[in-house]
């Protein structure tokens with residue numbers, strides 16, 4: 001039998017995360033003078049389902065896409081987000097004030113950019129053409145085993161490959177996750193919400209001023225993000241029953257409903273894409289890695305489409321992976337434990353904050369509503385909290401570091417005063 005083709009890293013999945021991981025790992029210098037870079041295989045089916053969704057990329061992700069030389073290809077298709085607004089639409093007794101943020105307040109040109117998934121995917125694929133050490137195989141991973149210090153992967157076509165590491169970027173039903181741990185798999189925690197996200201893009205007659213606006217409704221957020229001049233994208237979280245009603249609306253009535261939901265802040269609206277819907281759910285893998293099997297993106301954590309978390313968090317998985325692989329080239333088997341522990345805190349803290357935020361909107365319990373209103377009021381009115389939240393939002397850890405610096409400065413002033 002033919003011996004398997006050998007790679008340093010095999011990536012399963014050619015979604016946004018798999019393509020980003022391939023760009024990041026293809027850049028790593030192998031440390032071997034006879035071989036300048038790692039040999040990377042990306043395995044994914046060729047057929048890609050049409051995806052009308054957009055991704056709001058936060059400032060930290062943009063910095064990383066610049067670092068791996070992808071951003072210049074994506075930028076011409078992306079829309080800047082330099083302001084954000086939160087509007088309480090709940091008509092509840094405890095009503096929160098409207099909050100508006102400008103990226104200039106924290107010295108940034110933008111909080112981030114919004115881009116069609118298909119455009120981001122095209123930019124990532126085009127950048128991969130620069131790497132001769134990258135090999136795309138249009139197939140699916142059928143099974144994977146760890147043997148003699150490597151991972152042997154069998155594809156649907158029957159072809160076998162071997163790799164020093166197997167990266168699962170194969171989405172929420174990951175095959176890699178299932179075959180980790182000597183075939184016992186990595187266990188996951190799954191949950192769902194009584195909500196569905198309606199996703200579409202629409203044109204409008206008034207300018208968006210590069211502002212993303214989040215209306216808080218009792219069924220979930222209604223989030224409008226700029227996409228290009230006169231066009232925005234919408235993620236509208238509703239109950240499954242409302243979803244059915246919305247999908248049955250005649251086009252003119254749907255246009256009108258969207259305009260009404262936004263109190264006409266963007267003028268007349270017209271839906272310009274199909275409606276997609278996504279039942280809201282979440283998932284966390286108990287381990288992000290197990291020996292030579294490592295998970296990135298939705299293979300390791302699934303978020304409801306609230307607060308632009310999924311891809312942005314996946315970028316941080318990839319960043320950590322790139323760092324660990326670069327520093328452990330001679331013994332890649334050592335990185336799993338470090339990767340798992342380094343990624344867990346970020347994944348759990350984001351999961352908890354999105355979950356609490358979503359549940360606080362749904363709750364009819366008055367103390368919960370009071371807490372939500374008080375938090376929004378604090379963000380709106382107390383300058384250090386406001387800046388902390390903005391910095392944490394665009395780049396996790398940055399807000400806390402800035403707060404630490406601020407407290408240290410305060411401490412120094414206090415000491416000098418004594």
Ligand SMILES: Cc1cc2nc3c(=O)[nH]c(=O)nc-3n(C[C@H](O)[C@H](O)[C@H](O)COP(=O)(O)OP(=O)(O)OC[C@H]3O[C@@H](n4cnc5c(N)ncnc54)[C@H](O)[C@@H]3O)c2cc1C
Pocket residue numbers: 012013014015016017018043044045053054055056057139140141142169170171172174175176197199235278296297298299304305308309310311312313314
């Ligand atoms: C409505 C909505 C809006 C969102 N908006 C945002 C946002 O604004 N910002 C943000 O950061 N995130 C957002 N997200 C989340 C983001 O879209 C996801 O986190 C991200 O797309 C996940 O990418 P992935 O590559 O991990 O998974 P997937 O996109 O699921 O890709 C997995 C890939 O693996 C392939 N595959 C599957 N099985 C195998 C196998 N056995 N072998 C090989 N390949 C395989 C599949 O064909 C697919 O190509 C949103 C999500 C939704 C639902």
